Amino acid sequence: MTQKPTNSEIEILTVLWETGAGTTRQVHDIIAKNKSVGYTSTLKTIQNMLDKGFVSRIPKGQTHLYSATVTQGEIQKMMLGGFVDRLFNGSSKNLILQALGNQTPNPDELKEIRDMLDQLDGRDDS
Secondary structure, eight states, X not given: OOSOOOHHHHHHHHHHHHHSOBOHHHHHHHHHTTSOOOHHHHHHHXXXXXXXXXXXXXXXXXXXXXXXXXXXXXXXXXXXXHHHHHHHTTOXXXXXXXHXXXXXXXXXXXXXXXXXXXXXXXXXXX
């Protein structure tokens, strides 16, 4: 996968990750609850996503059922890598320090972060 999804494509992927699959109408109706967007725009975006390989389609009567062919983790990894490179000069440390400075993690999140750091460091004592 070489192309990165647009913001509109990520919105559609998010719907498909949450629902598993859906028709253009179903996806559009979910997105339209929070954003003013035309049905034809949703349709065109889904067609572009099909061309890019982000979704697959299965005929379902008079319509098509679409599902994501990429996982949320794959997209997050792809998008985050470019983000870290562009905004933080490739420094994961700077990204983490900025994120922790803007949000205060709760105790469970801190434990999870510590566990992840220990695992990365090879000290998984659990």
